[in-house]
Amino acid sequence: MSSTQIDRLRELLEPLAGSRGMDLEEVRITPAGRRRVLQVVVDQDGGVGLDACAELSREVSALLDEDDVMGGAPYVLEVTSPGAERPLTEPRHYRRAVGRLVRLRLHEGGDVTARIVAVDDEGLDLEVPGEKGRRATARRVEFTGIAGARVEVEFSRKPARDESLKET
Structure with a gap:
């Protein structure tokens, strides 16, 4: 498994994933x-469904x-979406996690567990539970201050409030 082979696979598969509106996250x-x-890991805004993975798998094959x-x-091909607790490493990962609880390891030391409220080009707006x-x-928190981040799995996660259902 040379990095050259992985690089060649990325070159081959990135345009295919991109044509479906997906990001090739990992090979x-x-x-x-x-x-x-x-294993080919893809993601997109709104998540990647099972049908989309199956279609892409046929095309990759x-x-x-x-x-x-x-x-x-011989090899076995797996096309999948990122796991629930995958590391957040790119701004798009944080954008896709808006509303989710995350654990951030900061360069300045310490961990912060908070809900992502908003994301822009420089960093995150968080809601830290009391x-x-x-x-x-x-x-x-600015992206430059983050040493590592991961989404926390919530078993009793509160549903997002739908502002359109608000009574006036």
């Missing part, structure tokens, strides 16, 4: 016995059949 090749697993980038050894009955507080 991984891992050994699995006598075979290899080629056809494209790889025409190209020798995977060589002659402790022991205190009110939530607003906080601004």
Whole structure:
């Protein structure tokens, strides 16, 4: 699994994902016995559904059949969307997580767990939950201050408030 092979795969697959309005997030090749697993991770605004992954998988498979980038050894192709707890590394990842609870590891030290309220080109507006009955507080964090970030899985997540359903 050379980086050259991954680079070639990215060059081949990025335009295909882009033509479907998707971002190619990751390409991984891992050994699995006598075979290899080629995992192609894609995402888009609003998320990627199972049908979209299946359609893209068929197109990727056809494209790889025409190209020798995977060589002659057998492999299994998986086209998937990012997991629920995947790291947030690009501004688009944060934009897609608006309304979600995230844990940020800051360069200045410490962790912050907060809900993303808004995202712009420079950073995030957060709502930090209050402790022991205190009110939530607003906080601004610039992308340059973030050492790492991950979405927190919420089992009892409150549904987003739909402003259009508000009574007047």
